[in-house]
Amino acid sequence: MEGQPEQFESIGSRLGFRVVEENSRWLKLGWQGPRFPAFLCFGISVLMLFVSVPIIQALRWRGFVGPAGSLWYFPLMNLILLVISFYLISQKRTVVIDSAGRTVTLTRRSLHRQNVLALSYSEIDKIELGLDQVYSGFSVAGSSAAQSFPVPSLRLIARNGESILIDRGSKRKLAELGKSIRESLPRNPSGKVLKRVLRAELEAHA
Numbered sequence: 001m002e003g004q005p006e007q008f009e010s011i012g013s014r015l016g017f018r019v020v021e022e023n024s025r026w027l028k029l030g031w032q033g034p035r036f037p038a039f040l041c042f043g044i045s046v047l048m049l050f051v052s053v054p055i056i057q058a059l060r061w062r063g064f065v066g067p068a069g070s071l072w073y074f075p076l077m078n079l080i081l082l083v084i085s086f087y088l089i090s091q092k093r094t095v096v097i098d099s100a101g102r103t104v105t106l107t108r109r110s111l112h113r114q115n116v117l118a119l120s121y122s123e124i125d126k127i128e129l130g131l132d133q134v135y136s137g138f139s140v141a142g143s144s145a146a147q148s149f150p151v152p153s154l155r156l157i158a159r160n161g162e163s164i165l166i167d168r169g170s171k172r173k174l175a176e177l178g179k180s181i182r183e184s185l186p187r188n189p190s191g192k193v194l195k196r197v198l199r200a201e202l203e204a205h206a
Helices: 035-065 067-071 073-090 170-185 190-202
Strands: 018-022 026-031 092-098 104-108 112-118 124-135 146-160 161-170
Touching: 026 067, 026 161, 026 170, 035 073, 104 124, 124 161, 124 170, 146 170
Parallel strands: none
Antiparallel strands: 018 026, 026 092, 092 104, 104 112, 124 146, 146 161
């Protein structure tokens, strides 16, 4: 195994992978970041430009001693929102199950880094459809009212005991995703053994 499984965890209750490409050679799954908060931040920053631009012009002409001196934080907030929106839009995750190469490759990209985790079929013990305890937004923000709730999750379990998050969401959608992964495994004796393991795991949670 190459990479760190903990880099592919998520504090959110769901991701929402979709099948990008599926054929006899590989299965490609993709997730394109939290689009709604990204475009919300971008829209607010665009609206704030109507206030920030005149403030910047006033600061250039008269400096911080002028009437606009106390409004210097508007352009700063505008810049911060733009950076947040670009960061959220740049986030992307992919899972490539290569039947020909007998490998599973997970990639996580963002504005400033890229993480890759690769493992061969021989390193996979099973695929598990279970439950993750996800904390609510209050506990993430540091509230004393920390609570968690169960969310269905699909994980790869390696032979060394490592757990690798694939996706979170509804149990029905994850079961369909798990079956697609199962069908992408190679048709050889070792692949059939692994398929039986995956089938038992998925049917147990159906």
